[in-house]
Amino acid sequence: MESTELSELLAIRRQKLDAIRAAGVDPFGRGYETDGTIAEVRAKFSEGAALRAAGRITAHRDMGKSQFLDLSDATGRIQIFLHAKEIGEEAFAVFKNLDIGDFIGVEGEGFVTRTGENTIRVKSFTVLAKSLKPLPDKWHGVQDTEIKYRQRYLDLISNGDSREVFLKRIRIVREIRRFLEDRGFIEVETPMMQTIAGGAAAEPFKTHHNALGLDLYLRIAPELYLKRLLVGGFPKIFELNRNFRNEGISRRHNPEFTMLEAYWAFADFEKMADLVEEMICHLAETVCGGMKIEHKDADGNVTKTIDLTRPWKRARYADLIRGVIPDWYDLTPQLRRQRCAELGLDVSQCVADYEVTQHVFEKLVEEKTMDPLFVTHCPKELVPLAKQNAEDPSVVDVYELVINGQEISPGYSELNDPIVQRQRLEEQSGGEVQKLDNDFLEALEHGMPPAGGIGIGIDRLVMMLTGAESIRDVLFFPHMKPR
RNA sequence: GGGUUGGUAGCUCAAUGGUAGAGCAGUGCCCUUUUAAGGCAUUGGUUCUGGGUUCGAGUCCCAGCCAACCCA
Known part of the structure; x- marks a missing residue:
C-alpha cells in the first residue's frame, strides 16, 4: 500500500537524502570503527581523550552555530557537540540534512560542558544510515500498544x-x-x-x-x-x-x-x-x-x-483445598458442585470430579497466592x-x-x-x-x-x-x- | 467464542450532533555550552473501513477490520 504521493514529512526526508548524495556522501554507510557500544564509550570517557562512537541521533538541541545531539543505542546515550568551526563548512552543510533517527559515526575528543555533562566534541562525522521515517514522540515514546507490539523497534x-x-x-x-x-x-x-x-x-x-x-x-x-x-x-x-x-x-x-x-x-x-x-x-x-x-x-x-x-512455604494440595473449604473432602461430588455454584465458581466445563477440585484450587488458592x-x-x-x-x-x-x-x-x-x-x-x-x-x-x-x-x-x-x-x-x- | 472500551496530524492527546485543535516532531528565522533547550512564525487531516439516520456525523445507529481489558 505504498502511496504514490509521500506525505510532506516523508518527502522532506527524501529530499535530504538526495541532498546528502548530491554532496558526494553515501547516506547508507559501511563499517565504522568505534571504541565500542555507547556504554563502553562512556566508560572510556575522559577529558581530552580521543573517542569514536556510532549510534542513532535521538535528540537535537540547535543553538545556531553550536549543535548538541544525543547519540544512542540500547546500551545508553552520549551527548555530542558539533560546531562548523570544528568540522568545516562543507561537512556542516551535510549535517544540516541529518534528522533525529539517523545513524552516524563520530570521532572527536572528550570534554565536559558547563552543566557538567561528558560530551564528545566532534572533529568529523560519517553518515551511516539515513532514516526516512520519523521517530515517535521524544517525551511520551510509543503509547499505542499495537505499535509497541507490531513495531517493537x-x-x-x-x-x-x-x-x-x-x-x-x-x-x-x-x-x-x-x-x-x-x-x-x-x-x-x-x-x-x-x-x-x-x-x-x-x-x-x-x-x-x-x-x-x-x-x-x-x-x-x-x-x-x-x-x-x-x-x-x-x-x-x-x-x-x-x-x-x-x-x-x-x-x-x-x-x-x-x-x-x-x-x-x-x-x-x-x-x-x-x-x-x-x-x-x-x-x-x-x-x-x-x-x-x-x-x-x-x-x-x-x-x-x-x-x-x-x-x-510448602503445603499439600489437599490441605490447601481444606484451607479454603474445610469440609471439601467430606462432600459428595454433587455437593461439591453445589458448593462451587454457591461460591460463584463456574464448573460447568469440568467433566471429572478431580477437575472440579482443580478449579477450586486455581480460583481460590493459585490466583490468590502472590x-x-x-x-x-x-x-x-x-x-x-x-x-x-x-x-x-x-x-x-x-x-x-x-x-x-x-x-x-x-x-x-x-x-x-x-x-x-x-x-x-x-x-x-x-x-x-x-x-x-x-x-x-x-x-x-x-x-x-x-x-x-x-x-x-x-x-x-x-x-x-x-x-x-x-x-x-x-x-x-x-x-x-x-x- | 462472548462482553466492555478504544482507533482523530509522524507521535502523545483534545474536540454538547454545528468552522477538526494543542504539545512534540517537521519547515523558516534568531541565538557560541544546550539537555523535554528557548523565542518568533509556519506546514501538515480519506477522523480505521463500508453503510445508515440527520438540514448537518469525528460524535448517533448497523456491519466489518485491528487492538486492549474482562469472561469462557
Missing part, C-alpha cells in the same frame, strides 16, 4: 522502560544457564519437530515433511526426549528453548513460549524444589537487586510486592508423568510452584516404571493408539534412573521478576493478527 528506541524489561529478561536467561552450568548441568538440544507431540496435554501445531511424506508436530514439551537422554546416561541435563501450543492467546499465553526443563538423575521432587528455590532467589539477587519484587501500575504506584525471602508456595502431593490425574506417592497412591510426588497468582514451575519425581508409565499414557490418550509414544516407552524399558525434573515457564518467570502484567511485554515479538 520503535518501542525499544523510544521507551526506556521497555528496553529495561528486555535487558532484564536477557540477564535472567543468562543467569539461569550460568546457575545450572555451575552446578554441573549441561545444556542439550532435542527435536522441536516431533512425530508425536508428547510430554504435556496441549494442542500441537502441525507441519509436514515433504521428502518423507510425513506429518510432524511442533513440540509442546521436550520432556520425552530429555528422558531418553537420562536413559542414555546423562545425569544432569537441561534444555532452555521454545515450545509451541496451538491454543488461545491471552495476557498469559503466547503460542510459542520459552521453557526451561531440567532433569537430575537420582534426585527427587524435593531436591528439585530446593534447586528452583535457590535458582529464583539467585536471579532476584543478581538481576532485581533483592528479594522484594515491586509491581507498579502505569503511574508508577506500587500495586503489589512479591516477597521471595527464603524459606518458601508469595512463593510449593504445592505438593497433587492428585495423580493431573500429572501423568510423575511417580506415585509411596504412602498414598492417589497423589504423586510433585510440587507445583505458585508465585504471582500463576503456576511458575512444576517439579516431579519422574516416573521410571515403564509398565505404569504405559498405563498412564494409555489412560491419558483416551485409547488413541497413534498418540502413544512407543519409542519413549521402549527407552524406559531399557531402564531410566529415578530422577527429579523441573519445568519453568521463562516468560511468566520474567513477568514475575519484572512486574510485567502481560506476556506480550516480555516477548520481543508477540503474536498478533496480521494487519
Whole structure:
C-alpha cells in the first residue's frame, strides 16, 4: 500500500537524502570503527581523550552555530557537540540534512560542558544510515500498544522502560544457564519437530515433511526426549528453548513460549524444589537487586510486592483445598458442585470430579497466592508423568510452584516404571493408539534412573521478576493478527 | 467464542450532533555550552473501513477490520 504521493514529512526526508548524495556522501554507510557500544564509550570517557562512537541521533538541541545531539543505542546515550568551526563548512552543510533517527559515526575528543555533562566534541562525522521515517514522540515514546507490539523497534528506541524489561529478561536467561552450568548441568538440544507431540496435554501445531511424506508436530514439551537422554546416561541435563501450543492467546499465553526443563538423575521432587528455590532467589539477587519484587501500575504506584525471602512455604494440595473449604473432602461430588455454584465458581466445563477440585484450587488458592508456595502431593490425574506417592497412591510426588497468582514451575519425581508409565499414557490418550509414544516407552524399558525434573515457564518467570502484567511485554515479538 | 472500551496530524492527546485543535516532531528565522533547550512564525487531516439516520456525523445507529481489558 505504498502511496504514490509521500506525505510532506516523508518527502522532506527524501529530499535530504538526495541532498546528502548530491554532496558526494553515501547516506547508507559501511563499517565504522568505534571504541565500542555507547556504554563502553562512556566508560572510556575522559577529558581530552580521543573517542569514536556510532549510534542513532535521538535528540537535537540547535543553538545556531553550536549543535548538541544525543547519540544512542540500547546500551545508553552520549551527548555530542558539533560546531562548523570544528568540522568545516562543507561537512556542516551535510549535517544540516541529518534528522533525529539517523545513524552516524563520530570521532572527536572528550570534554565536559558547563552543566557538567561528558560530551564528545566532534572533529568529523560519517553518515551511516539515513532514516526516512520519523521517530515517535521524544517525551511520551510509543503509547499505542499495537505499535509497541507490531513495531517493537520503535518501542525499544523510544521507551526506556521497555528496553529495561528486555535487558532484564536477557540477564535472567543468562543467569539461569550460568546457575545450572555451575552446578554441573549441561545444556542439550532435542527435536522441536516431533512425530508425536508428547510430554504435556496441549494442542500441537502441525507441519509436514515433504521428502518423507510425513506429518510432524511442533513440540509442546521436550520432556520425552530429555528422558531418553537420562536413559542414555546423562545425569544432569537441561534444555532452555521454545515450545509451541496451538491454543488461545491471552495476557498469559503466547503460542510459542520459552521453557526451561531440567532433569537430575537420582534426585527427587524435593531436591528439585530446593534447586528452583535457590535458582529464583539467585536471579532476584543478581538481576532485581533483592528479594522484594515491586509491581507498579502505569503511574508508577506500587500495586503489589512479591516477597521471595527464603524459606518458601510448602503445603499439600489437599490441605490447601481444606484451607479454603474445610469440609471439601467430606462432600459428595454433587455437593461439591453445589458448593462451587454457591461460591460463584463456574464448573460447568469440568467433566471429572478431580477437575472440579482443580478449579477450586486455581480460583481460590493459585490466583490468590502472590508469595512463593510449593504445592505438593497433587492428585495423580493431573500429572501423568510423575511417580506415585509411596504412602498414598492417589497423589504423586510433585510440587507445583505458585508465585504471582500463576503456576511458575512444576517439579516431579519422574516416573521410571515403564509398565505404569504405559498405563498412564494409555489412560491419558483416551485409547488413541497413534498418540502413544512407543519409542519413549521402549527407552524406559531399557531402564531410566529415578530422577527429579523441573519445568519453568521463562516468560511468566520474567513477568514475575519484572512486574510485567502481560506476556506480550516480555516477548520481543508477540503474536498478533496480521494487519 | 462472548462482553466492555478504544482507533482523530509522524507521535502523545483534545474536540454538547454545528468552522477538526494543542504539545512534540517537521519547515523558516534568531541565538557560541544546550539537555523535554528557548523565542518568533509556519506546514501538515480519506477522523480505521463500508453503510445508515440527520438540514448537518469525528460524535448517533448497523456491519466489518485491528487492538486492549474482562469472561469462557
